[in-house]
Amino acid sequence: QVQLVESGGGLVQAGGSLRLSCAASGRTFSEITLSWFRQAPGKERWFVAGASWNVGAIVYADSVRGRFIISRDNAKNTAYLQMNGLTPEDTAVYYCAARSRSWPSGSKNEYDYWGQGTQVTVSS
Numbered sequence: 711q712v713q714l715v716e717s718g719g720g721l722v723q724a725g726g727s728l729r730l731s732c733a734a735s736g737r738t739f740s741e742i743t744l745s746w747f748r749q750a751p752g753k754e755r756w757f758v759a760g761a762s763w764n765v766g767a768i769v770y771a772d773s774v775r776g777r778f779i780i781s782r783d784n785a786k787n788t789a790y791l792q793m794n795g796l797t798p799e800d801t802a803v804y805y806c807a808a809r810s811r812s813w814p815s816g817s818k819n820e821y822d823y824w825g826q827g828t829q830v831t832v833s834s
Contacts, residue, residue: 712736712823714806719828722796730791730828732806744782744789745769745814745821748802748830755805759791760814769814773799796832803827 718730732744745760759770759780768780774793782789789806807821815821 712742712808714808714823714825716804716806716825716828719804719830721831721833724797724832724834726796726832727792727794728796728830730793730804730806730830732789732791732825734787734789734806734808737810742808742810743767743812743814744780745807745809746780746789746791747805747807747818748800749805749827750802753802755818757816757818758804760816761789762812762814767812767814769816771816793830796830798832798834801830801832803829 713735715733722728741763743762746758747755748758749755757771761768761780761782777795779792805827806825808823809821
């Protein structure tokens, strides 16, 4: 079992930055792939970014590549999502997800564990 708790969301103006954190507990953190998804009101949950356990594989959605940076600190059992150049289109609930396989899949159906989400709101 893996428990995930996100934090760091909030309200920010367009062009601003936020850093989300995902604190993990339970199964050995370094063995799992961690990814971030987001879900806007009335829309599906979409992949944002993911990092394999050794950060050997990092994947970004096209919509955030160059603006967002995913990282993880296995010693602290924490993953991060640094979000820069935010736009109103980035407004969503952001979820941390974990899977035991090594590739950061973009499909939400391939993740076994989810956090409760943290709201990010970007004002224009």
